[in-house]
Each structure stands twice: as C-alpha cells, then as structure tokens.
Amino acid sequence: xxxxxxxxxxxxxxxxxxxxxxxxxxxxxxxxxxxxxxxxxxxxxxxxxxxxxxxxxxxxxxxxxxxxxxxxxxxxxxxxxxxxxxxxxxxxxxxxxxxxxxxxxxxxxxxxxx
Amino acid sequence: xxxxxxxxxxxxxxxxxxxxxxxxxxxxxxxxxxxxxxxxxxxxxxxxxxxxxxxxxxxxxxxxxxxxxxxxxxxxxxxxxxxxxxxxxxxxxxxxxxxxxxxxxxxxxxx
Numbered sequence: 001x002x003x004x005x006x007x008x009x010x011x012x013x014x015x016x017x018x019x020x021x022x023x024x025x026x027x028x029x030x031x032x033x034x035x036x037x038x039x040x041x042x043x044x045x046x047x048x049x050x051x052x053x054x055x056x057x058x059x060x061x062x063x064x065x066x067x068x069x070x071x072x073x074x075x076x077x078x079x080x081x082x083x084x085x086x087x088x089x090x091x092x093x094x095x096x097x098x099x100x101x102x103x104x105x106x107x108x109x110x111x112x113x114x
Numbered sequence: 115x116x117x118x119x120x121x122x123x124x125x126x127x128x129x130x131x132x133x134x135x136x137x138x139x140x141x142x143x144x145x146x147x148x149x150x151x152x153x154x155x156x157x158x159x160x161x162x163x164x165x166x167x168x169x170x171x172x173x174x175x176x177x178x179x180x181x182x183x184x185x186x187x188x189x190x191x192x193x194x195x196x197x198x199x200x201x202x203x204x205x206x207x208x209x210x211x212x213x214x215x216x217x218x219x220x221x222x223x224x225x
Binding site: 032034042043044045046049093095097102103105106107108110 | 146148150155156157158160163204208211213215216217218
C-alpha cells in the first residue's frame, strides 16, 4: 500500500516551453502533497506544499509563477514548469501524505531543458 | 531553525565491515525521524522510521537506527555491509508537515 506514482519519469523540453509533471497517490487519498527538487549530488529541497482544493504554499525563493502547482483532487497534484530554462533542469520528486501519517515519495521525474 | 545534519559527506567501508552513518537533528520538539536510501537516478527508498517508543528501530536490508534524545541523534547502523549497499543515504526529520533532509552521505563499498 501507500504507492505514489509520477509521470513522466523523464522529460526533455526546449528552453522557453512549459512542461507538466503529474503526481498520483494510487491507493490512498492524500490530504497533503509536497514537491521537492534535487540537483545532482545534492539533497532534496522542499519547493511547495499543497492541500486539495487550496492554493499551494511555496518555500522562500521558489517562484510561484514559474512553478505552478495544482492539487485538483485527493489523488492528483501537478507541477507545471513554465517557460523552462536550462537552470530548471533537475530531479523533481513529489510526496503525499494522509493527516497524521508519514510522507510517501514518488519515484521522481528527471527534467532536462535544452 | 529546524534542521537535520549529516556530518559525513562520503564514507568508504570494506565489504563485510560494519557501518555507522551519523545524523543529528535540531527541532523544537522531537520530530518523526527517517532514513532513506537513494541509488543514482532513482527515487527514495525508506529504510526505517522512528515515531515514538522503542529507541532502537529495525529496518529493511539489515539496517537499524538508534534514537538518542540526549544527543539529538538518530544514527544508522549495519553490522556487515554488502556491495549492493553502495548508494546515497539521507536522514530526514518531519515535524507537522515540515520535513527537512540532511545533505546526504555517499557510501562507497570496497571489495
């Protein structure tokens, strides 16, 4: 149980275009979902926290107009990287939790912007 | 500020030797504590977690960790390392939706 999926697992896009990453909790309903970014050989950094039906809360330094988060249902959150640039290339990991439990992590999405 | 510290960036051990990876936390209250392992290009795999109760926690793949409140530590141990244990290890603390990761410790296993 407690499986979180991400799609796609790997995406390449051209600079200036937008890309959407999906995060789904497959066998539970997540009250809260989280998005992390991980640069090569670095740790995970929290980008934003979102609750279903509410606006996401972004960490300091994360541009909310560039990283659009939509938490449309209790099983789906999406991260859209708008007008992507090469410096946005990174490994993006989502997680989901039910209130009072731990976070369950997705397998990650590798974004390469050319 | 809440934080998790892993003092060792890189550790090398011989196969069959014992292993201890250090983790210290700084939180107002004791957070939930976790150890994850990550292979290159892969997601996180949970090794073990501590919420409360017994301070010695058993995990998967023969790993264990001991919570020591007096030292604000949650060190990961394994009595005999296998070559397949080579990976990046992350300690994390979670307090009320505020999850912080340590910088990670890269484990190299010598044959």
